[in-house]
Amino acid sequence: MTESQEVELCMDENETKPVENNDFLNHIDQPINGFLNHADQSLNGFANHTDQPTTKNRRRYRRWFLVILYAVFVLFGQAAATLLGRFYFDKRGNSKWMGSLIQVVGFPILLPYYCIRTPAPPTINSILPKPSASALALVYVSLGLLVALTGYLETLGLSCLPASTFALITSSRLAFNAFFSFFFNSVKFTPYLINSLVLLTISPTLLVFQPKNEISNENSKHNYVLGFIASVAGSAAYGLLLSVTQLSFVKVLKRNTIRVLIDVIVYESLVATIFTLVGLFASGEANKLQKEMEEFEMGKVSYLLTLSFSAICWNLFNIGCVGLIFETSSLLSNSIVVLGLPIIPFLAVFFFHDKMHGIKVISLVLAVWGFLSYLYQYYLDEKSSNDHIISTSKIEEINDQFGKA
């Protein structure tokens, strides 16, 4: 295929219509890196003159800006939503299904995006064949189911176990994620990565050694066993969710656009909301919500505001998590989530007047150390640039060249 044919094909692209397949596109049904290499070679001839160092730097800064922004969404969203969740349960909120619902129901705040979106200029994303409707449905339903399952299991676990025991068990998320990433995302285990996984797993584990008065002993044995099983299953489901999300970006969604990111959040949250609502009504908890609102210690308005802000914060968290997978990998996304766990007890000292203990400081130091170790590994991977699974900068590079051609 000649360069002019490729450009023509790109210019023919219409966001709402699938692009016709041809010889060139037949090569595309392979891992995204393979495709990019191919496209990169095809474009070399006419694009080289645009490859200025400043353009590369701009691209790199933009990418790091997005990674930092998504990380802030994760850290802020998780901390604020967890503290609001604790406020809800402290002030006589009681519904576990409501606890799960607020984790997924905030997605309508993203709907204005579909109205304000301007038509995108032609890019390399335009010539990628669109995934079929059935493949997309399969991705959104599977992710939505996993999101709903994770949310319910973790809320159940947290309601049956002392917070510190729950933190201990959820630290296994990273191990589950690493396990699934090995099979689904071909992750290579290097010494820095293993060091990071060990430190980030030990860090929240330390929270279990807090003085006795912070650990509730009211939990019955039955509750404890139920909470333990739910927390382990929730952590496994979360690890699987992250790896499957990364796999879906590489194998099915392929495109590198904000639209794809928003679509994933909106559709998976819609599916998760439907499943959670079914659970809320089937369990009979829906009938008790009116009473719960009336009995909320801070009043009805406060009840509604707590749940609404919590839903918004969880939505920010979800955007951050999926955005980080989109820009980097599921393991980096999860590392930032785990990094945020020891921050929450610090915030609880300010907001709920919890006591400060040395163990919380050590936990945070280990989390930061583990995270820096991961970041260093990530930096090495970036430098060699071959291990990077979704090579966003590569796509952007080609996009820029298309835009200028």
Ligand SMILES: Nc1ncnc2[nH]cnc12
């Ligand atoms: N698909 C997803 N992957 C990872 N974390 C998420 N949080 C919400 N949705 C998610």
